[in-house]
Structure formats: C-alpha cells, structure tokens
Amino acid sequence: MTDILTRRQLHAWRNAIFVVFALSGISIASWVARLPAVRDQLSLDTAQIGVLIFAMSAGSVLGLIAAPPVMLRIGARGGMVLSLCLVATGTVVIGLGTSVLSSAVVVGAGLAVFGFGNGSVDVMMNVEGAAAERAIGKTLMPLMHAFFSFGTVAGAGLGALASALSIDVAVHLSVIAAIIVVSVLVAIRFVPRGVEADDPELLAPRVPFKERLLASLAVWKDLRLLAIGVIMLGMAFAEGSANDWLTIAVADGYQQSNTTAAVVFGVFTVSMTLGRVAGGPVLDRFGRVPVLRVSALLGVLGILIFIFGAPMPWLAYVGAAFWALGCSLGFPVGMSAAADTDDPKQSAARVSAVAIIGYVAFLVGPPVIGLLGHQFGILPALLLVLVLVALAGVFSPAARERARGGATPSSLPSH
Template identity: 90%
Template sequence: MAETLTRRQLLAWRNAIFVVFALSGISIASWVARLPAVRDHLGLDTAQVGILIFAMSAGSVIGLIAAPPVMLRVGARAGMVLSLSIVAGGTVVIGLGTSVFSSAVVVGVGLAAFGFGNGSVDVMMNVEGAAAEKAIGKTLMPLMHAFFSFGTVAGAGLGALASALSIDVAVHLAVIAVIIVVSVLVAIRYVPRGVEADDPGLAAPKEPFRQRLVASLAVWKDVRLLAIGVIMLGMAFAEGSANDWLAIAVVDGYDQSNTTAAIIFGLFTVSMTVGRVAGGPVLDRFGRVPVLRVSALLGFLGILAFIFAPVPWIAYVGAAFWALGCSLGFPVGMSAAADTDDPKQSAARVSAVAIIGYVAFLVGPPVLGVLGNHFGILHALLLVLVLVALAGLFSPAARERSRRVRPTVSA
C-alpha cells in the first residue's frame, strides 16, 4: 500500500512520525527539567532519586520487550497512540505524586508507566519511521532522531519556564500530558493503514502468544543483528556517557567553571543535532558503512582529544567531534535492524538492538562512575574510546541489504 500513496500522503506520513519522535523527547525533557523540584518537594537524597530513576529504567526495558507483540496484536498506529497515552498518564501520576500526595511511591509508579510507554513507543516509531523511509526512498532516520532532539530542547525550555514562573509540578506535567495526547491523536491520522502489523494480511490469522514470543526472541540468533548491536552498544555508550559525565569531566578534568561546563555540554548537544540533520543526505550519497566508519573515526579522535588535550580549547573541539561521531550510530543502527524483507520481523529486530542501546545508556554511566572514582573521570573515558573503535570495526554489519525502490506516487 505504501508504494501507491501520493507524494503529499507520503510527506504527511513522514511528518507524523517526526511529531511522534518530538513528543517522546518533550516528555523525557519535561521530567528531567522538573527532577530537582520533585527531589526537593519529596525531600529525597541522591540514592533515593536513583531508585526512582531505576523504576523508569525498568519500565523502559519492559516496554522495549513488550513492543513487538503489541505491534503484531494492534498495529503500529494504535500501538503508538496507546504507548504515548501511557506516557501521558505516567506524566500526570508523577505530578500528582509530587504535588498532591507527596509520595515517592506514587511518583515511582508514574515513572514506571512513563518508562514503559517511552520504551514501547521507541520501538514502534523507529519501525514506522523505517517503513516511511523505505517508501519515500530517502534516508530519514537521522532526521527523525533530530526531531527527538528538538523535542528535548522544547521540553527543557518549557520546564525551565515553568520553574522560573514557579508553576506547580502537577500543573506543568498535566499540561505536557494534554499536549502529548492531543498531538498524537492529530498526527496519527496521517499514518497510513496497511503498513506493517496494521495490514490484515500480516496480522491475521493471529498466532498464539507463545508463538509470537518465540518468534520475537528468535531474532537474537541472527549474527548480523548482533553485530549491529555492537555498533549500537559503542555509539549509545558514547552518547549516554557524554550526557552524564562530559560536564563533570570539564570541571574536574580541566578545572573549569560549572558555567563553562554547561556551555560545552550545549556545544555537544548542538553538534549531535547538526550531525543528525545532515546525516540523511550524507548516508544517501555514500551509504551506511562508509559513513559509520568515518563517524567512528571522528568520534575516536574527538574522545582522544578530549581525554588528552594539553589545553582546554582542544578538549572543547574534541567534544564537538565526539558528538558528530556518535550522532548517527543509533538511527543508522535502527534502520539497519529494520532492513528486512519480512515486516513482521522488523519490530522484533528493532526491539533487540534498542534493548542493547538502552542497556548501554543505563549501564554506561554507573560503570564510568566506578572507574572514574578509581582512575579519574578523564581516564575512565578510555573505555568509551575502545567501544567507539569497536563500533567502527563492526560497521559492515549495517550494509544495506537491498536497494530502496522509489515509490510510484500518483498526482
């Protein structure tokens, strides 16, 4: 069906997925922006905040695992609406747990639901994005992930504004929840039926749950997919480590101020977004493997410069190269995982590599913290250097399996 859509319908489909990516980013940044207020209102210490964050992380992993069978059951369109509705519900519960009930348990329940919804929609929007990418005939996944970044910027900005105006956490997060639900209900109208699990030919007859579960787990036997997972592991580890430790490394490693550290982290996020916006045309021109190799080299040189810079400004340039180098790893890994002739396998394959990426995001920062405590945070980043090099070595696994066929569109 996707190949018979008009150009206008194809672009509307693409734009709808852009919105879904942005909504996920807005939700996450809104929570992060109000985390200090939640902590202060509940009187939590650092360890207790860590437990709350673990509830969200656990929910995210469960959502990643649940996404493939949910997609096979209800389809991508309904699945994305359901997942973002759960995100919105969790967001409201977080606000109520903070401002109304003053209960860390209620906030934890909200965060678990919030994480579940974001984990499941992460798989679904990437599978649907890969389908739109294939139908349109252009590399779009990096730009879709750039919209996630745009969403985080918007969410952080709204959170900062709400905090500056002393808007209650519950009110702020309730407004965000309404924005999420209304926006996804409007956007989803432009996602065509008859794609992936929405297609009755793919969804029926329904297989028993046990068979669907076995089919989802079977993808882990695919050696190529596991190699793509290594790429995801290295690049996601590099991105997640920068999110948590780059600013501290600037302060502790180069004796700079907190303000300077914030500026350098801003440079990193801008460079990451630029890399993703520019990545699509570059990938179309040169292909996944050459681009991943160059990206890994840029990331390797950037991290190397950041660790061993004789003067701070070289470290700052290194941070920009670090961001550019790992900006395409996650979206390209998702595209490569979804690159299969069997649409029913796409969700399970994307879920598998997404789990690897999320594990890197979740496990990487604590590991670096332990290493940094013993060897210093700059030396701890040598682990990131090794994993980025490994991602570069495994880049051939992401090679395109087939040429994209330009869709036949009607006027």
C-alpha cells in the same frame, strides 16, 4: 490500502509520524531537563536517582516487549495514541510526586509508566514510519529520527526556560503532558488505519515458533555482527548516559545552577540533531568506517573535555557538543550495517540482535553510571562511557559496506 492514498494524504501521514517522533523526544528531554530539580526537592543522592532511572528502564523494557501484541490487537495507529497517553500520564505523576506529594516512590511509579509508554511507542512509530517510507517510495527514516532529536531540543529548551522562571516541576510537566495528548490526538487523524495489513511479512505464512527461535539465535554466531554490536553498545551507552546524567553532572560536578544544567543539555540535543541531519550526506561521501572512527574520536574528546573541564564551566558546553556529535550516528549506522547482508531473509534477525544490544545499553547504562557516581562521583563515573566509545571506534571496521557488484559507498543505503 496505501496504493489508493493521494500524494497529499501520504505527506500528511508522513508528517503525522514526524509529530509522534518529536513528541517522544519532547517527553524525554522534559524529564531530563528537570531531573536536578526533582533531585533537590526529594533530597536524593546519586544512587537513589539511579534507582529511579532503573524504574524507567524496567518500564521501557516491558514496553518494548508489549508493543508487538498491542499492535496486533489494536494496530499501530491506536497503539501510538495509547502509548503517548501513558507517557503523558507518567509525566504528570512524576510532577505530582515531586512537587505535591514529595514522594520518590510516586515518582518511581510515574517513571515506570513513562518508560513503558516511551518503550512501546518507540517500536510502533518505527513500524509506522517504515510503512510510510515504503508507501511514499523515499528514504525517510533518518529524517524521522532527526525529528525525535528536534523534540529533545524543544523539550530541553522549555525545561531550561521553566527552570529559569522557577516554574514548579508539576506545573511544567503537566503542561508538557497536555501538549503531548492534544498533539497526538490531532496528528493521529492523518494516519491511515490498518496499514500493517499491507506488510508482506505479516501476510506470509506463520513459521513455527521453534524454527523462528533457532533462526533468530543463529545470527549470534556471526562474529562480524557481534562486532557491530560492540559499536552499538558503546554509542548507545554514550547517548543514554548523557540523556539521564548530563544535567546532574553539570549541576554537581561543575557546581552550576539547574538552569545552566538544562541549557548544557540543550547544547547536547542540538548537536545530536545536527549530527543526524548531516549524517546521511556525510556517510554517502566518506563511508561508514571513516565516519565511525571520526565520530568515536569526537566522542572521546568531548567526554574528556567534559570530565576534566570542571574548573571552567564553559568547557561543559564544548564537551557536551563534541560528545553529542560523536555518538549521534552510532545507532543508525549500526542498524544499517547489521541489515547489510547477502541474505535478505537474515536482515530482520540481524537488526533485531543489534537492536537488543543497543537498547540494553540505553536502559542499563544509566543505572550503572548512577551506582558508579555514588561511589566515585558523577564526573569520574563517566570514564566508563569514554572507554566504551573508544571501544566502538576500535571495532568500526565491522560496519564496512559489503561490496555488491562494484557498488561504491555513495550508492549504498545509509541512515
């Protein structure tokens, strides 16, 4: 099907997926930017916030699980619309639960729906993005993930503006929800139908479930893959913890306003975006291992500055910037390293294995930080993030490029 699309249609398809990635980023950053306001209006402590975040995490896991059968049933095109509409619905419920009903239970329910939608759209937009990449014949996935970061920058900026203008949380999040729905309905018109049918893996004969299960489990015996998983664990934990706790840490640990907290989060998202945009050329020039080592060093330095800089609020900005740069490339580099194998048939299983580790860190990490923060304070709780980032740096040699007929790092694919 994709071979009959014109170049203009292919580019429109690519741009539509850019929009979907950006909308997911906007939704997540909007919630994070208003988290301090949600906490204040509902009079929640750190442990209770951790429970709310766990509701979102649980919804995200269910969304990840549900995505494949949903795509099989209605396709990625329809699935992305459905998922982002669920994200928008959850966003509205979060706002209503905060400002109108003053109910943590309602907010938790909204976060569960919000998480489900974001978990499922995460799978679908990557599948569709990979299909567009194959059809166009150029490496596009790193840029697509950069658009997610662009979305977080926009969401953080709008959140900071809404906080500065004292805009009600329900009003702000309802506007964001409307933007998400309208944008996806406009963009989805440029995504061709039934692209999944072009995927040779989906056309291949079905392998019995037992054989597929054994093949998937076999990759877990690979010690190098497990070491790559440690890299993914540390970097994904650092990114996920920042997404959910950075604003609270600034508001509580630094005793700053909710607006300032949102601005610091904006610095984090901008730095994350810059790291991902520049990551491809840097990886091509220096290779994975040196880049991961320097990234881990930057991450550790940034987290240290952030934790111990509380007497001087300007250090929160510096710490957030280094923290973001440090963990910006961990997830894409880990995925690329996992796929780097002599047996192409093992690539999917290997990528799936490290993706599971990464997503567990994304989803489980924030509630763990919440429980530790309740016991020891939010800034000391972030020491766990520092330890895991340092551990990722120690295991960075596992991501080394495999030699292939004299290939050099600059000739190997990177993300």
